[in-house]
Amino acid sequence: MAIILDKNTRVIVQGITGKQGTFHARSMIEYGTKVVAGVTPGKGGQEHLGVPVYDSMKEAVKETQATASVIFIPARFTYSAALEAIDAGIELLTVITEGVPIKDTAKIKQRVQEENVIMIGPNCPGIITPGESKIGIIPGEICKQGNVGIVSRSGTLTYEIIQNLTINDFGQSTCVGLGGDPIKGIGFNECLKWFEEDPQTEHIVLVGEIGGTGEQEAADLVKTEISKPVYGFIAGQTAPPGKQMGHAGAIVHGKSGTAQEKMRILSEAGITTVKTPNEIPLKIKENI
Amino acid sequence: MPMLYEIEGKQLFKENRIPVPKFKAYDGVSSIKTFAEELGNDIMMAKAQALSGGRGKAGLIKKVKTSEAEDYIQSILGRDHRGKPVDLVMLEEPMEIENEYYLSIMLDNASSKYLVLASSRGGVDIEEVAEKYPDEIYKDYFSVFSEPQPYMFIDLGKKLGFEARTLTSFTNIMTNMFKMAQKRDLTLIEINPLILTPDKQIIAADSKVVIDGNADYRQLDIANLKSQRDRHTDLEFEADQSGISYVQLDGEIGIISGGAGLAMATCDLLEFYGSSPSNFLDVGGGADETKIEKSLEILSRQNIKGIFVNFFAGITRCDDVANGIINASKKYEIKVPMVIRLVGTNDDLGIQILEENGINAYGKMEPAAKRIVELVKGGN
Numbered sequence: 207m208a209i210i211l212d213k214n215t216r217v218i219v220q221g222i223t224g225k226q227g228t229f230h231a232r233s234m235i236e237y238g239t240k241v242v243a244g245v246t247p248g249k250g251g252q253e254h255l256g257v258p259v260y261d262s263m264k265e266a267v268k269e270t271q272a273t274a275s276v277i278f279i280p281a282r283f284t285y286s287a288a289l290e291a292i293d294a295g296i297e298l299l300t301v302i303t304e305g306v307p308i309k310d311t312a313k314i315k316q317r318v319q320e321e322n323v324i325m326i327g328p329n330c331p332g333i334i335t336p337g338e339s340k341i342g343i344i345p346g347e348i349c350k351q352g353n354v355g356i357v358s359r360s361g362t363l364t365y366e367i368i369q370n371l372t373i374n375d376f377g378q379s380t381c382v383g384l385g386g387d388p389i390k391g392i393g394f395n396e397c398l399k400w401f402e403e404d405p406q407t408e409h410i411v412l413v414g415e416i417g418g419t420g421e422q423e424a425a426d427l428v429k430t431e432i433s434k435p436v437y438g439f440i441a442g443q444t445a446p447p448g449k450q451m452g453h454a455g456a457i458v459h460g461k462s463g464t465a466q467e468k469m470r471i472l473s474e475a476g477i478t479t480v481k482t483p484n485e486i487p488l489k490i491k492e493n494i
Numbered sequence: 495m496p497m498l499y500e501i502e503g504k505q506l507f508k509e510n511r512i513p514v515p516k517f518k519a520y521d522g523v524s525s526i527k528t529f530a531e532e533l534g535n536d537i538m539m540a541k542a543q544a545l546s547g548g549r550g551k552a553g554l555i556k557k558v559k560t561s562e563a564e565d566y567i568q569s570i571l572g573r574d575h576r577g578k579p580v581d582l583v584m585l586e587e588p589m590e591i592e593n594e595y596y597l598s599i600m601l602d603n604a605s606s607k608y609l610v611l612a613s614s615r616g617g618v619d620i621e622e623v624a625e626k627y628p629d630e631i632y633k634d635y636f637s638v639f640s641e642p643q644p645y646m647f648i649d650l651g652k653k654l655g656f657e658a659r660t661l662t663s664f665t666n667i668m669t670n671m672f673k674m675a676q677k678r679d680l681t682l683i684e685i686n687p688l689i690l691t692p693d694k695q696i697i698a699a700d701s702k703v704v705i706d707g708n709a710d711y712r713q714l715d716i717a718n719l720k721s722q723r724d725r726h727t728d729l730e731f732e733a734d735q736s737g738i739s740y741v742q743l744d745g746e747i748g749i750i751s752g753g754a755g756l757a758m759a760t761c762d763l764l765e766f767y768g769s770s771p772s773n774f775l776d777v778g779g780g781a782d783e784t785k786i787e788k789s790l791e792i793l794s795r796q797n798i799k800g801i802f803v804n805f806f807a808g809i810t811r812c813d814d815v816a817n818g819i820i821n822a823s824k825k826y827e828i829k830v831p832m833v834i835r836l837v838g839t840n841d842d843l844g845i846q847i848l849e850e851n852g853i854n855a856y857g858k859m860e861p862a863a864k865r866i867v868e869l870v871k872g873g874n
Contacts, residue, residue, distance in 0.1 A: 366759070
């Protein structure tokens with residue numbers, strides 16, 4: 207089992223012939239991901255990394271029956287690439303690209319909601335189901351198949367936490383890097399619910415950051431709907447308070463709060479919170 | 495989130511046909527009289543331009559006579575406001591007020607829609623209004639794909655009490671404001687107060703505008719405004735020009751990391767082990783050697799006691815990080831102890847490069863963080 211992604215997921219790499227696309231598509235293929243096609247407009251008909259390249263997503267989907275795509279394309283072209291993937295009928299869209307204008311992301315998000323597409327990112331490391339498949343840039347060698355589900359707003363910090371778990375012999379069911387942008391595809395709550403339903407997952411690790419209110423919403427969900435043990439870490443405990451912004455956000459959603467406040471809210475919801483990433487395996491051990 | 499100065503926001507308002515009072519920028523005191531003549535008024539508002547709030551309470555906004563304006567401007571130029579000296583003052587036409595409103599449009603993260611908020615209790619702390627009179631703040635969500643038209647805001651205008659000619663003015667202002675948010679990639683436009691004058695003009699008496707830094711490439715004029723230079727310290731600005739996200743803190747150990755989450759966790763860890771970070775530094779995803787080199791060059795100029803380089807490379811490559819470190823240590827004088835932690839993509843290559851140059855790298859971040867703290871605290 208695991209969530210979202212498994213060894214049978216057929217994946218298209220958008221931007222496969224670029225520098226980043228090539229590097230990470232190769233690493234995905236080596237990991238075992240079923241990369242069935244690449245798309246680079248103008249390079250259709252070529253073969254790259256042993257995979258056929260198409261000019262458009264529509265052609266690639268038609269020829270390969272892929273259900274997932276991953277975007278390694280510069281920020282200014284990401285909007286168009288994402289809409290192209292959605293229009294081609296992709297069900298799982300992962301956007302690795304950093305620096306996508308927020309308005310573009312909001313538009314992509316509306317379209318994925320209308321079409322019931324699962325979007326991960328943008329500005330994210332992607333997703334890995336250890337031993338089966340990965341989409342994105344999470345280094346496969348630090349992962350190990352197991353029963354800990356990870357959902358994180360961070361990229362590199364997620365690797366840190368995965369590696370600590372693996373070294374301590376705790377494998378992972380699926381690790382999802384949600385991305386660091388204010389508007390993004392799926393969030394903590396979708397993943398928490400999927401992990402709750404997933405028979406392979408026995409422990410859930412939630413990695414948050416300062417800013418936004420996703421952690422608070424996750425705490426509310428954990429209180430009522432999640433029975434599996436959840437462990438939480440929030441980065442930014444030493445970060446200085448942000449500069450004063452407008453008031454509109456605070457009126458609608460309340461204050462987003464410091465790392466300390468978020469930790470307190472997670473604790474109150476019954477989540478085991480830790481002060482450093484390497485404490486997570488220790489807490490899981492205590493819990494077993 | 496990058497904010498604009500009030501005066502820059504008002505310039506954008508003007509360009510987008512949102513009525514604003516007459517205004518002029520001053521970084522000195524010349525030609526005040528000309529402006530007074532243009533206004534045909536001996537009274538004007540003098541407002542220091544700052545990116546932090548609380549100007550009114552700090553005495554940086556004042557109604558002055560033309561004869562007093564020069565002295566007042568001179569008294570506030572150079573004055574510190576929350577860590578930044580005032581170097582720009584706006585003189586503005588004073589407005590007669592019949593009523594004050596609150597009006598904002600934001601790209602709402604939770605709904606990924608545009609959200610319009612409005613209240614006829616403007617001119618005061620709107621968060622307090624929201625607490626005391628939640629029913630008197632009107633909310634309206636609009637799709638990001640909306641093509642704003644005046645009719646969409648008639649209900650809202652009526653709720654605020656506008657009628658006849660003022661209703662038309664309001665719906666036009668709202669339409670222009672919405673279009674401006676879309677066209678200029680703004681994540682927030684807040685007007686508090688929006689003023690109704692006794693002769694039934696609706697005018698934006700203040701402006702708070704937040705831009706989207708990710709859209710800088712297609713909003714070059716906004717990206718080059720003075721506020722976007724001033725919101726950074728000189729060092730932060732220099733780093734930003736190289737694509738490095740740098741925030742000055744007041745601790746003793748300089749850090750270099752990749753990814754905001756890990757960079758924050760790196761800072762947290764130094765504090766956990768009893769020291770403190772002197773900065774936050776995130777080279778961003780896919781950083782090359784030159785960014786690493788530049789980061790070390792920046793730190794080599796700081797008054798710090800140690801450097802902690804912490805990478806868990808995904809899209810970045812450890813060989814690039816290692817080469818950047820080697821290049822920098824040849825070019826710049828790094829006088830303080832440095833501890834490097836390097837794992838992830840191509841870490842075998844990166845570690846090899848470092849070892850060839852006599853540098854050892856740690857594989858785990860906790861022992862590495864502990865080590866740099868020990869070195870800085872004078873241990874061995």
